[in-house]
Amino acid sequence: MKKYTYTEKKDTRSGFGAGLSELGKSNPNVVALCADLTGSLKMDAFEKEFPERFFQIGIAEANMMGIAAGLTIGGKIPFTGTFANFSTGRVYDQIRQSIAYSGKNVKICASHAGLTLGEDGATHQILEDIGLMKMLPGMVVINPCDYNQTKAATIAIADYEGPVYLRFGRPAIPNFTPTDQKFEIGKALMINEGTDVTIIATGHLVWKAIEAGEILSTRGISAEIINIHTIKPLDTDAILKSVLKTACVVTAEEHQMNGGLGDSVSQFLSRQRPTPQEFVAVNDSFGESGTPDELMKKYGLDTTDIVAAVEKVIKRK
Amino acid sequence: METNSMTNIDELKKLSTQVRRDILRMVHAVSSGHPGGSLGCVEYFVALYNVVLKHNAVAFTMDGKNEDVFFLSNGHISPVFYSVLAHSGYFPIEELKTFRKLNTRLQGHPTTHEGLPGVRIASGSLGQGMSVGIGAALAKKLNNDQGLIYTLHGDGELQEGQIWEAAMYASANKIDNLIATVDYNGRQIDGDVEKVLSLGNLKLKFEAFGWEVIENNFGNDLSHVISAFEKAKTFVGKGKPIIILMKTEMGMGVDFMMGTHKWHGSAPNDEQLAKALMQLEDTGKDY
Numbered sequence: 001m002k003k004y005t006y007t008e009k010k011d012t013r014s015g016f017g018a019g020l021s022e023l024g025k026s027n028p029n030v031v032a033l034c035a036d037l038t039g040s041l042k043m044d045a046f047e048k049e050f051p052e053r054f055f056q057i058g059i060a061e062a063n064m065m066g067i068a069a070g071l072t073i074g075g076k077i078p079f080t081g082t083f084a085n086f087s088t089g090r091v092y093d094q095i096r097q098s099i100a101y102s103g104k105n106v107k108i109c110a111s112h113a114g115l116t117l118g119e120d121g122a123t124h125q126i127l128e129d130i131g132l133m134k135m136l137p138g139m140v141v142i143n144p145c146d147y148n149q150t151k152a153a154t155i156a157i158a159d160y161e162g163p164v165y166l167r168f169g170r171p172a173i174p175n176f177t178p179t180d181q182k183f184e185i186g187k188a189l190m191i192n193e194g195t196d197v198t199i200i201a202t203g204h205l206v207w208k209a210i211e212a213g214e215i216l217s218t219r220g221i222s223a224e225i226i227n228i229h230t231i232k233p234l235d236t237d238a239i240l241k242s243v244l245k246t247a248c249v250v251t252a253e254e255h256q257m258n259g260g261l262g263d264s265v266s267q268f269l270s271r272q273r274p275t276p277q278e279f280v281a282v283n284d285s286f287g288e289s290g291t292p293d294e295l296m297k298k299y300g301l302d303t304t305d306i307v308a309a310v311e312k313v314i315k316r317k
Numbered sequence: 318m319e320t321n322s323m324t325n326i327d328e329l330k331k332l333s334t335q336v337r338r339d340i341l342r343m344v345h346a347v348s349s350g351h352p353g354g355s356l357g358c359v360e361y362f363v364a365l366y367n368v369v370l371k372h373n374a375v376a377f378t379m380d381g382k383n384e385d386v387f388f389l390s391n392g393h394i395s396p397v398f399y400s401v402l403a404h405s406g407y408f409p410i411e412e413l414k415t416f417r418k419l420n421t422r423l424q425g426h427p428t429t430h431e432g433l434p435g436v437r438i439a440s441g442s443l444g445q446g447m448s449v450g451i452g453a454a455l456a457k458k459l460n461n462d463q464g465l466i467y468t469l470h471g472d473g474e475l476q477e478g479q480i481w482e483a484a485m486y487a488s489a490n491k492i493d494n495l496i497a498t499v500d501y502n503g504r505q506i507d508g509d510v511e512k513v514l515s516l517g518n519l520k521l522k523f524e525a526f527g528w529e530v531i532e533n534n535f536g537n538d539l540s541h542v543i544s545a546f547e548k549a550k551t552f553v554g555k556g557k558p559i560i561i562l563m564k565t566e567m568g569m570g571v572d573f574m575m576g577t578h579k580w581h582g583s584a585p586n587d588e589q590l591a592k593a594l595m596q597l598e599d600t601g602k603d604y
Contacts, residue, residue, distance in 0.1 A: 031459070055455065058489075063448045063482035070388075070452020073437055074380050074460055094479070100447055102429045102439045150586050184582075 002192045004210050006176040007190050008145035010146050012168035012204075013111040016149075017042025020079060020109075024050045027077065027158055032082045035061045040152025040170075041081040041111050059087045065094035065106070072104045077158055080106065080176035084113035084167055085126040088133055090214065100136040100236055107157050108133075109166045111142075114254035115299055116171045116204055116292035117280070123181045125287035127162040131259020132232075133165040134232045140164040140185060141232040143261075145206035149229060152183035160185055169254075171292045172234040187234035194224035197310050198242040198249045202228045205252040205280065212306035224312060232263050236268050241277045248313040252280035252306050254296075264304065278309035329367060329539050332404060333359045335600050337570045339400035339413055340591050342603065344584035346418040348427065351581035355397035357502050357565040359539070362401040363465065364542040365464060369597055374406035377434035385464045386453055390436055390446020391471035391500065392426040393582070398435075399423050403604075407435035413604045444477025446470060447497060451487050454495045465496045465553060473505030476514050481526070487558035488527025496549045498561040501536070504578035520561055529557045536565035 023030040032046050033055045039123035047054040057064040061082055068078035080087065087110035088095070088258075099106045110129065117125050127217050134141045142164065144150040144155070149310050150168050158162045164185075172193055191206070192213055201209035206227045213223040228235065249269070262279040269275045282299050296302050331527055336359050344350035350555065352562050367373070370385045394417065403410045407420070422433040426441030438449050438551065450468040457464055487495060501517070505514050516522070522581035523530045529552045535541035542563070549559045568574030571593040 052459070055490075057486065058482075060486065062479040063444075063451075063486055066445050066448020066479065066483065067452035067455065067486070069438065070449040070454070071456045073386065073449075073453045074382065074456025076456050094445055094448075097442045098445050104438075195511065246370050265419065303543035 001213050001223070004176050006174040008175055009172040010175040011170060011172050012144060012147055012150040013170060014042045015108055015144070015147035015150030016111065016154050016162060016166070016168055017045055019151040021045045021049060021128060022155055023158050024053065028078045028080065029075055030158055031055065031071055031076045032079045032081065033057055033064050034061055035064050035086065037052040037082050037310065040083070041074070041109070043081050050242045053229070061091045062094045066098050068106045069098040069102060069104045070203050078106050078264065079109050080108045081111070083124060084110035084129045085124050088129040089126060092132060096136060100139050105161055107164045109154070111168055112170045113167045114169060114204070115287045115301065116254065118170065118292045118295065119289050121289040122286040127254070127256045127282050127287065128165060128259060130231055130253070130255045130261065131263070134259070134264065138229065139232065141166040141167070142185065142230050143203040144229045145203055145227055146173060146177050148177045148179050148181065152181060153229065156183040156185060156304055162188050163212060169204060173204055176207065179264060186230045186233040188238035189227040189229070190226035191227050192223065194222035194246065196222045196245045196246060197224065198312055199223050199225045199252060199306065199310065200228050200239065200249060200261065200265055201225065201230060201252040204254050208301070208303045209252055209306055211303040212310065215303070215307050215308055221310065221314065228261060231264055234264050234268060236272070239265060239268060240272055241267065243273060248276045248317050250278045250280060250306060250309045250313055254299070254301055255281055257281035257283050277311040280305050280309050326539055327400060329363050329558070331600055332367070332573045333363050333539070334597050335602050336363060336397060336400045336404065336598050338594060338599070338603055341361040341554045341571070341585060341590055342398045343400070343413055343416040345590040346414065347482065349417060350396055350584055351393040351582050352396065352584060353504070353574060353578070354391065354500060354502065356571065356574065357567045358394055358397050358469070358500050359551040359569065360537050360539050360542045361469065361498065361500070361563065362397050364539055364546065366401050366405045368543050369546045370467070374435070377407060379438065379532060381464065382460065383462055383464055386403040386437065387466060387467045388446045388450050388453070389427055389440055389469050391443060391469065391474050392440030395423070395425065395427050395491055397418045398427060402435040408433065415544045417602040443471070446481040447480055447483035450495055450497065451483055451492050454492050468495070468497045470499050471505070472499055472501045472503065472510050472516060473513070475499065475516055475519070484523065484526045484528065491556045493552070493554050493556050496546070496559045496561065498563050500565055501562050502565045503568045504581065506578065506581050508578050523560050527557060529555070529559045531559065532559055533563045536563035537569045563597040577585050
């Protein structure tokens with residue numbers, strides 16, 4: 001198992017904020033909109049440096065999505081910022097009609113996704129957003145794994161013409177990807193080459209997959225670990241290549257099993273190469289209040305859950 | 318830059334009659350669509366595209382830089398929009414016969430998806446166009462572009478909450494390069510707006526939201542429509558968003574379609590079409 005280390009834990013939302021500030025300097029067409037969560041989204045630096053290109057919308061997310069769509073008419077590249085819950089479910093029809101169907105170049109940037117939002121509880125812990133967004137024709141869906149990758153993704157999506165959903169989170173987690181790693185939309189990253197099982201993880205679950213890989217290697221299991229930061233378009237070549245070698249797969253994500261990354265992988269493999277698959281995901285349940293660690297454990301999204309899923313799927317080969 | 322100069326009222330009246338014929342024939346051909354509101358907004362569209370807008374029909378661009386830009390928020394009145402766009406040169410008038418048919422660019426509700434020149438946003442799901450207009454108005458300000466943004470909304474559409482989010486934002490942020498209009502015909506699918514969900518005193522509501530409100534009680538009179546636009550323009554750049562409350566008659570021009578909400582979303586049959594067309598002089602220019 002390839003060794004991964006990190007010097008500090010950082011939140012992915014700060015990666016977004018840092019990326020946005022860099023874009024402010026490098027791309028005069030980038031504008032940012034926020035619905036009363038500037039501090040939470042780490043957009044304050046952009047607001048301070050580029051006040052004429054920052055729009056405080058207030059607590060009115062539907063209006064924010066519409067204004068963002070309108071700003072593209074005139075060549076602007078709007079980045080909207082609010083919690084994932086309010087970035088998707090609350091404004092689904094606005095995104096569907098004014099952004100996705102209209103083909104507008106809006107970047108929907110969503111923080112506090114999933115259980116790791118923690119103590120605020122299930123009202124804010126959206127676990128359905130990936131599914132909602134990937135169902136929209138033409139929508140790109142990205143869920144980076146750490147601070148550096150979120151920063152790189154934020155910068156990369158400005159150069160892509162079309163609607164993008166960028167999902168990140170609240171807690172400080174290991175920041176382990178190289179600062180100079182290129183972010184290519186739709187291109188999976190190989191974390192570890194292995195032969196016995198393929199673990200495909202996204203977002204906060206990538207580090208847990210690395211931890212699981214280390215445990216598995218002590219048990220004589222060689223895990224191939226893939227970081228899928230882009231759920232749509234899915235890097236099907238990388239997935240197929242890996243399962244042809246390992247013949248079984250575990251997907252891991254901080255999202256409902258219904259409609260998530262695992263669904264996308266399963267849909268692809270069932271057509272191309274039926275493969276035994278286990279899902280590390282939330283199983284048709286809302287979350288609740290608690291610390292991020294407690295919640296990840298209770299809802300079956302921990303390192304040990306990945307290990308257990310691997311041991312189970314290997315037996316099904 | 319093409320600025321339309323067809324300002325002769327008689328010519329515009331003739332065009333209005335032709336647009337009404339187009340609307341009726343379009344919805345009749347596919348036994349679907351929304352003739353009522355379309356007929357009521359003919360003078361608005363004819364005045365907008367022939368007198369008011371600075372626009373370039375021949376070389377349409379999505380960004381509309383240095384042009385005035387229009388958004389139709391109540392997308393179901395697409396027949397009047399399409400007819401006037403075609404007569405303004407955005408696409409061949411012949412194409413009106415493809416309305417609502419498979420593979421058409423003239424979808425039931427307007428969309429950018431099929432690349433129809435003249436359309437810059439999809440609409441149909443109501444309440445979204447004012448926000449889009451505000452976004453485009455902000456982009457114009459950032460670009461130092463003197464072009465104006467025009468939007469049209471149904472009165473029933475104002476029951477959507479997003480409209481009021483947008484209305485609040487527009488005044489708080491001095492969006493004074495936007496001229497919205499409400500098609501104040503008092504009717505919606507289920508009946509009179511007053512009965513379905515009363516809007517109360519719309520003028521006072523928009524004034525309370527910080528808008529400059531202009532009333533036009535004769536939205537089916539070209540001269541009044543034009544003068545309301547002219548008055549609206551005098552408030553551009555004065556720190557407030559502008560809205561015209563435009564009284565119209567749903568089904569205008571066809572006697573049996575007026576005074577009722579029943580033709581909001583129903584197309585005439587063969588007999589009804591013949592009866593309706595008899596009331597609208599044939600200009601010899603049917604597509």
